[in-house]
Structures are given as C-alpha cells and as structure tokens.
Amino acid sequence: MDTVAFGRGFKALRLRKLLRQGDLAAQAGVSRGAIARIEQGHADRATVETLEKVARPLGAHITCRISWNGELLERLLDQDHAAIVEQVVRFLAAAGWLVATEVSFNIWGERGSIDVLAFHPGTRILLVIEIKSVVPDVQATLVTLDRKERLAIEVGRTRGWDAIGVAKLLVVRDDRTARRRIDQHAATFGNAFPDRIARIRAWLRTPDPARPLRGLWFLSSESQAVARQQVRGGRPRAERGSRSSS
Helix, strand or coil: CCHHHHHHHHHHHHHHCCCCHHHHHHHHCCCHHHHHHHHCCCHHHCCHHHHHHHHHHHCCCCCCCCCCCCCHHHHHHHHHHHHHHHHHHHHHHHCCCEEEEEEEEEECCEEEEEEEEEEECCCCEEEEEEEECCCCCHHHHHHHHHHHHHHHHHHHHCCCCCCCEEEEEEEEECCHHHHHHHHCCHHHHHHHCCECHHHHHHHHHCCCCCCCCEEEEEECCHHHHHHHHHHHCCCCCCECCCCCCC
C-alpha cells in the first residue's frame, strides 16, 4: 500500500466533508492522533478495523488485496473454485440431476451468471447454486443469490426445463477464515440458509418439493484435502458440516 497517497486521499475526503480531524475522530470513535497519523502517511500502523471506522463517516470503504506472483494468485483461486464446482456437479449427476454450469442470463434487463443450475426431472425442482472460493461479502451474496433464485424458473425455461419450484444452495470453500466470517453473521446466514450438511445431502438425493432446500455447505476442494493431509497427516476430508450440526 502507498501509505502517503492513501493519507492524501483520506485527507481530501475529510476536507470535502468539511470535517476537522477532531470531528472525524469523534464520529469514528477513535483518537484525533489516529486521524493525524493516517493523513501523515502512516496508515500501515493502524489496524484494518480502525481504517474501516474512520472511512465510514467519509462515505468510503477500505479494500484489502493480497498479491502473489502477478496473476498466479487469481489462477490459484480459480482452480479451487473450479475444483469445488466439479465436486458439486459429480454429486448432483450421481443423484439424477441435470446440471449446467456458468449459466448466463439476460431476463427483463437483469443480467448475470449462475455458477451451477440443476434440474430434477422427477420433481421438476430447480436448484440454484452459488459457489464461493473466498469469504463472501454478506449482503452482496444474499442479494445476488436471491435475485438468481427469483429469475431461476425463467432461466430454466430457456434450457427446456419446465420447473415448478426453486431451491438454493450456497457452497463455501471450507477454511477457518470463511467459518469465522460466517459465524460473525450467524443469525443472518442461519435465517437465509437453515439447512446444513446432513439435510443437504439427503435432500439432493431425494428432493422434497414441499420443503425446498435452503442450504449452506462448507466444502473443501480436493486440492485442499490433499494439502491438509500433507500438513497434518492422516486421511483427507472432502467435506464437513457446520460446527453446530453434522
């Protein structure tokens, strides 16, 4: 991070809001000295939490990004995402679902892409699956998945799938950061996705139209499982339920 440029930009936003350092400090709940240090080019001495606090009254937000060997980190994340998609597709196909991946749509002016869209011919249920290989932005994830669920029947019709109901599943790459992030919003995620691994697996094998799935599935990519085995020893585990259920 260019802390000098960050400080200059931060100060420019404060002045645009006609705020003194003390005013901003009071609104953010930090000391005036913290504001001064950031503007003087020492943002690297502040915690991310502090930076988020002081950015909020300015109508700004903090974005942290990790870089590694140019674009190789992005490729690594893409590989994990693709590996999880592959596991999900194999499970669904074995359970009798028709499956399509990366399904793009443009319906009533709303555009997007569904990671995995599946149709169960016997029950005429559609399943919308969102797969996240990194910790999801809570509000954006919920809004995006709700929109795809709402449009799913129309999207399915473009593929000749005449569905009468829609279920949804959020699949998150299993790691401690993701679990901690979701635990911080347990009530929100619990309300939106009450179903966990035991019911998810049972429902996917025998869909119940009377009670559509609303699931959150922590799933490790196969590459993760191998890495864990190498680090910890023992048998790799491809999936786990939430801490509160199994």
